[in-house]
Amino acid sequence: MTFPIVERPGTGADPSVPVRHAVIFDLDGVVVDSFAVMSEAFAIAYAEVVGDGPAPFEEYRRHLGRYFPDIMRIMDLPLEMEEPFVRESYRLAGEVQVFGGVTELLLTLRARGLRLAIATGKSGPRARSLLDDLGLLPFFEHVIGSDEVARPKPAPDIVERALSLLDVPPGQAIMIGDAPTDIASAQGAGVASAAALWAPPDDIGELLAAGPDVVLRQPADLLALCPSVPGR
Template sequence: MTTGSHHHAGTTSEQRSPVSRHAVVFDLDGVVVDSFAVMGEAFSLAYAEVVGPGEAPFEEYRRHQGRYFPDIMRIMGLPPEMEEPFVRESYRLARHVQVYDGVADVLRTLNERGLRLAVATGKAGERARSLLDVLGLLPYFAHVIGSDEVPRPKPAPDIVHRALELLGVPAERAVMIGDAPTDLASAQGADVTAAAALWGCHDVTGLLAAGPDIVLRRPADLLVLCPAVPGR
């Protein structure tokens, strides 16, 4: 996946444009944190508790990443009652979630350069803020917005619009980074530059087919796109 990485990162004309970016909106799972092992465990426990014996269809669940949990349950035809044990177990296991290598350094550097950062996640807002707090990352973000805090979750643009509103940054000055087509659709709907993060993506082909403006192969690639904000 990482072969020939760097010549690729600079291939789009978008990246050579002189636009000064003032904000970065991050998806959480698969971009900032590698939570899939913990998510799988929480999902299996919730499935066993609510549905009963048998293998929990976690791979199918992963295909809907970026969406709000209740929406995924509806799409998969699973009982909405799975949400309570899933959330409970996710809180219990939060300290086992991994931060991707290089992410904390990138967040620190972006802060130092004067960029405003937000998280726009498929998770509920309270759970996302709690997880980032446990992992020591919450101070890097000016705002953390969950799917339960906007009228329509991803792939609708509402969550990105809300992030821009809170950050006080126009769409053309922002970039949104995601690892799923729902993230890119949300960014594109809000007229924000859509960047595909490949380091946590389990379906690279599907992500690239969603038409990102920029492809990032490792977190540090983001620093090339986001020089210091003038006057900050």
């Protein structure tokens, strides 16, 4: 099933939307703005494990959505960076911000009877701890980390796990992500995909080339695709 673009210059589409029962969110870059914290944690981990020189955070950011150890392998960096990166991420968690409009979006989706889950490149414990600190954990029935599935994004496992836990078929769900890995994971699971652009990626062209079914420029755009669930 193909969705129109909700907000892309020149389309002006007014979709007739099927009822969705669930929304699966990526975390970083969609629900929370954690890039400054990631950058600092990555720089500290790089200095501790690799040594002097600039930490290649821009390259790291291009791989977001993947599990941290997988990114280290892709970048040919030591897996030992994970321990200080996680340590510093916990220490700096208080600096992470919720994107404007996201809390209101979650409130409205829940009021409309939709079921919500997180499928993130982070580990499950770290994701749940962060959401709890931000007061957002109660919005989500399930928070699934990359360490809790056999194959992390871009494989479909994490989205399939969310569908299983929510007991929702693929055709009644939509996945919101800000990276090509999110789109690929949703597509592999047979779930409609939406590209979130409120934290513009380094390469929007690459994200759009991944073939999302819809493009959202602000959180509230999702509401056009998520009417109230009958009977809830």
